[in-house]
Amino acid sequence: MGADLPADLWKRLTGTVGLVVARRDAELVNVMAAEWAYFVNRTPLYAAVALGPQAVTRDLIAQTGGYSLTLCAQDQAELADFVGSFSLADVDKTTSELLDLGAPAVTDTPWVRGGVVALECELRHVLALPVHRLFVAEVVAAHLPTTPARPLVKHGPMHGLGPALRAGRVVVGVRRDPAGVLTVAATGPPGTGGPWHVTLLPDTAGEIPLGSHPSTVYGDLQVRIPLPPSVPLDDARVRVERDGAHPGFARLAPHRGPRTPPPAPA
Structure with a gap:
């Protein structure tokens, strides 16, 4: 038997925060925060988000076959906290004035403006994990800000990045x-x-x-x-x-x- 692992060991992960947008029909759009959002393949470019069982977005993505993913800028920390704290069953999160949705170029799913990059994604694979579900999608369109933004980083709490480290050692x-x-x-x-x-x-x-x-x-x-x-x-x-x-x-x-x-x- 292996050593006992701390229950919160996953909080040692460091990564950017994603805002996932999915829609059910022409009217209903949901936005949620995803702490586990990554690029997972370079050519073709794939992105993946891992969503827990309580996320309504899991069913929306499965129904529509896609989603948009915005990797947050550091000035979107409050927005990420809000959309990650409530369910679609509680409130229509798109009514927040902090949320600015952009028109899609390829898919029919809008994307959140103001991040490091926003991606339109078409679903390719769904991997069922013991608790979470991993949605792997191909990036079919990207939206970049006119001015490069500094990423929002999650490592336990949310953080902004400091200056780039300069290597000083061989x-x-x-x-x-x-x-x-x-x-x-x-x-x-x-x-x-x-x-x-x-x-x-x-x-x-x-x-x-x-x-x-x-x-x-x-x-x-x-x-x-x-x-x-x-x-x-x-x-x-x-x-x-x-x-x-x-x-x-x-x-x-x-x-x-x-x-x-x-x-x-x-």
């Missing part, structure tokens, strides 16, 4: 093959433009330069380097440096971590 990993060739792969801060400097640090004193190497087309380092013969490598390390960043290090021997002992017999 991270490196290696693989040594039986022929004595070392593959070195590293990432680091973008924009420095300079070469990557690779150095072998044997388990004895001293350093062995392994050359300076250009970036890949993606701005990273991936290079194969012949290892020098007759160098003790049991506890050797590799250092990778780049201008404007803290150097990164890797062990030639993989680190597998401690093994969890099997449970004692009952």
Whole structure:
């Protein structure tokens, strides 16, 4: 038997908040907030929303074969809270003056204006989970704001994003093959433009330069380097440096971590 999991472990997830619009007929439109809303395929572009058993929208999507999904901007936090707090059975949420619906371009389902992006979606798959139901749909139209918006983030409470993080450290990993060739792969801060400097640090004193190497087309380092013969490598390390960043290090021997002992017999 596995370890007991905290009941609220799912709240550790971090993601954007979605506003899902579905309709039953020409008159009835419902809007709800979906914490679990994602892109799940690139080509063709698919989006998915996971809806709980209490959501009226589940039946509406199944009846009409589609929905719209707006990924919220951070100034839509109050709107997301409102449409996520009440059911269609309680109130017509489209009467709120904070809700601005846009006309669809391809489907017949309107979409909520003001988000990071709004998507018109045609249903392709429904996956029944133990409690929730996952609606996977193909994106057939997209509506982008004239000015890029900052996303609303859900991690327990709702949050806005701070400034973009700037990477300051090189991270490196290696693989040594039986022929004595070392593959070195590293990432680091973008924009420095300079070469990557690779150095072998044997388990004895001293350093062995392994050359300076250009970036890949993606701005990273991936290079194969012949290892020098007759160098003790049991506890050797590799250092990778780049201008404007803290150097990164890797062990030639993989680190597998401690093994969890099997449970004692009952």
